[in-house]
Amino acid sequence: MSRIRIILPVLFTLGLFVGLSGCVKQDFEPPKKYEIPLGHVMTIQGLQDFCPPGNIHKFTGDTSVVAVVAMDDKSGNLYKEVFIQDANSGAVARLQSSGGLYQGDSIYINLKGTTLRRYRNLFQIDSVHVDKNVVKRAVGKEVEPKLTTIPDLKAWDHTAQLIKLENVQFVVSDTSKTYADSENLEYGELTLQDEDGNTVMVRTSGYAKFADTKVPNGMGSIIAIASRYDDDLQLLIRSTDEVVFNQPRWDMFEGYSRITIADYKELYTGSTAQITDDIYVEGVVISDDESGNYYKVLVINDGTSGIEVKINQTSLYRDYPVGTKIKVRLNGLYIGAYGGQVQIGGLYNGNFGNIDASQIAAHIEISETELEVVPTLLTIDEITDEHIGSLIRLDNVEFISSQLGQTFANEGSTTNRTLKDCSNNQIVVRTSNYAEFADATLPSGNGTFIAVLSKYNATYQLYLRYLWDADLFGERCQ
Incomplete structure (x- = not known):
C-alpha cells in the first residue's frame, strides 16, 4: 500500500509535466516583418519642392525617398532623429523611437504615415517608424563630406x-x-x-x-x-x-599695430568713416550691460582714455564682464560719434551703428580676465574731457533735495537726476528706464558715488553700473 502512495504522486507529476509541455509551442515565430513597398521614388529636393515653407503634408500612399544616414543618435548629440542625405540634399528624419538607424545605413523610407514639415526652417520627415517605414539596403555606406x-x-x-x-x-x-x-x-x-x-x-x-x-x-x-x-x-x-x-593657431592680430584709445579718438574727422588700417586697441571692460543701464555697449579703458564699443548683441556681460581685457581689431569697423563722443561701431542702413553680432569673433578677442577695476577719485570740479570713458569716484556727494523721493528713472523714459557736492557743484546722473534699478528710490543721504563718466555735447553725465555703487547713506551737507 505504501508503494502505491509513492508511485501515484510521481505518475501524477509526470503526467502534469507532459500535459504542460504539450501546451508549449516549440517553434517560435519570428517578429512580424512588415512588407514595405518602394512605390513612387522622390529625391529629398523633390520633397522640399513638394512641401514648400509654411506647408505641412502627411503621406497616405506609397512614396519613398532613397538616402544614406549621415548622422545617427548614438553619440547623444541627437535624440530620436537622424540626418539623411542623397546626392544633392539633406533632411532630418524624426523617429518614433530612438535607435535602429545608424551612420552609413543605405535606406529607403516609405513615407506612408509620415509628415513633411519645417521646424525653425529645417526640413524634416516626421513620425518615421523604423520597422514600418524603413528598409535597409546596405550598411557601411559612409557619406563623403x-x-x-x-x-x-x-x-x-x-x-x-x-x-x-x-x-x-x-x-x-x-x-x-x-x-x-x-x-x-x-x-x-x-x-x-x-x-x-x-x-x-x-x-x-x-x-x-x-x-x-x-x-x-x-x-x-x-x-x-x-x-x-x-x-x-x-x-x-x-x-x-x-x-x-x-x-598651431593663427593670430588675427598678427601684423597689426596697437594704438591707444586716445590716439583712436584723434582719428575722428567729424564724420563716420570705415577704418582701413591694420590697427587695434586694447582695454579693460569697466562697464557692461548686466544692469541694463547700458544696452548693447561695452565701455573699455586703457589708461589713456575710455570709449564705448557698440555691439549688436544683448547680454554682453556673459562673455565680457567687467574686468575683462579685450583687443578690438579695427580694420573693417567704423569710427563715429554720438553727442560729440567718439565710439567704435559698425554700419547700419548706411549710418553709424553697432558691430554686427556675426562679426564679434572677427574683431574682438579676450586677452585677460578678472582684472581689478579701480575708480579714479575726483571731485566734481576736477572733471575734464580726459576723464570721459573712465570709472570715477565722487565722495561727499548727494542728490539735490528737490529730487528726493523720486526714482532713478521715470517710467517709460531715460531720466536725468542731479548729484551735487557740499559746495553745490553739480553733475547729471543719467539712468535708462530699462536699468534694473530704474524704479529704485534715490538714496537721501550723502556719501560715495561710483559711475562711468560720459558727455553729451557740453553736458557731463554719470552712468551708474550697479545700485550699490550709489553709497549715499550718511549725513547730508549742512
Missing part, C-alpha cells in the same frame, strides 16, 4: 548635409570650455572662425557622450552636419575624432 567654407555655408547650399571645413579654429574665449555642460544637461554653443574672421556656431547637446570633452586649442579641419535654427547656422559634430585641430 562636402568641402566648403563658412561664407558658402551661410548661402544655405549645404543645409542638413555633412560638410568639412579646413583652416578653422575656435575663438580664444572658447578654448577653455568643454563642448557642452553635461552636469546641468545644457547645450554648448561655441564659435568657430576662419582666417578672414567669418564665424559659425558649433552646438552640442548636454546629453552628448563628448559633452565634457575640452575644446581643442589649435587650428585644423572639422567634419559636421550643417544644421540651422531659423536663420542661424549651427554645426553638429558626430564625434570629436572629426575635429582635427592639430596645427
Whole structure:
C-alpha cells in the first residue's frame, strides 16, 4: 500500500509535466516583418519642392525617398532623429523611437504615415517608424563630406548635409570650455572662425557622450552636419575624432599695430568713416550691460582714455564682464560719434551703428580676465574731457533735495537726476528706464558715488553700473 502512495504522486507529476509541455509551442515565430513597398521614388529636393515653407503634408500612399544616414543618435548629440542625405540634399528624419538607424545605413523610407514639415526652417520627415517605414539596403555606406567654407555655408547650399571645413579654429574665449555642460544637461554653443574672421556656431547637446570633452586649442579641419535654427547656422559634430585641430593657431592680430584709445579718438574727422588700417586697441571692460543701464555697449579703458564699443548683441556681460581685457581689431569697423563722443561701431542702413553680432569673433578677442577695476577719485570740479570713458569716484556727494523721493528713472523714459557736492557743484546722473534699478528710490543721504563718466555735447553725465555703487547713506551737507 505504501508503494502505491509513492508511485501515484510521481505518475501524477509526470503526467502534469507532459500535459504542460504539450501546451508549449516549440517553434517560435519570428517578429512580424512588415512588407514595405518602394512605390513612387522622390529625391529629398523633390520633397522640399513638394512641401514648400509654411506647408505641412502627411503621406497616405506609397512614396519613398532613397538616402544614406549621415548622422545617427548614438553619440547623444541627437535624440530620436537622424540626418539623411542623397546626392544633392539633406533632411532630418524624426523617429518614433530612438535607435535602429545608424551612420552609413543605405535606406529607403516609405513615407506612408509620415509628415513633411519645417521646424525653425529645417526640413524634416516626421513620425518615421523604423520597422514600418524603413528598409535597409546596405550598411557601411559612409557619406563623403562636402568641402566648403563658412561664407558658402551661410548661402544655405549645404543645409542638413555633412560638410568639412579646413583652416578653422575656435575663438580664444572658447578654448577653455568643454563642448557642452553635461552636469546641468545644457547645450554648448561655441564659435568657430576662419582666417578672414567669418564665424559659425558649433552646438552640442548636454546629453552628448563628448559633452565634457575640452575644446581643442589649435587650428585644423572639422567634419559636421550643417544644421540651422531659423536663420542661424549651427554645426553638429558626430564625434570629436572629426575635429582635427592639430596645427598651431593663427593670430588675427598678427601684423597689426596697437594704438591707444586716445590716439583712436584723434582719428575722428567729424564724420563716420570705415577704418582701413591694420590697427587695434586694447582695454579693460569697466562697464557692461548686466544692469541694463547700458544696452548693447561695452565701455573699455586703457589708461589713456575710455570709449564705448557698440555691439549688436544683448547680454554682453556673459562673455565680457567687467574686468575683462579685450583687443578690438579695427580694420573693417567704423569710427563715429554720438553727442560729440567718439565710439567704435559698425554700419547700419548706411549710418553709424553697432558691430554686427556675426562679426564679434572677427574683431574682438579676450586677452585677460578678472582684472581689478579701480575708480579714479575726483571731485566734481576736477572733471575734464580726459576723464570721459573712465570709472570715477565722487565722495561727499548727494542728490539735490528737490529730487528726493523720486526714482532713478521715470517710467517709460531715460531720466536725468542731479548729484551735487557740499559746495553745490553739480553733475547729471543719467539712468535708462530699462536699468534694473530704474524704479529704485534715490538714496537721501550723502556719501560715495561710483559711475562711468560720459558727455553729451557740453553736458557731463554719470552712468551708474550697479545700485550699490550709489553709497549715499550718511549725513547730508549742512
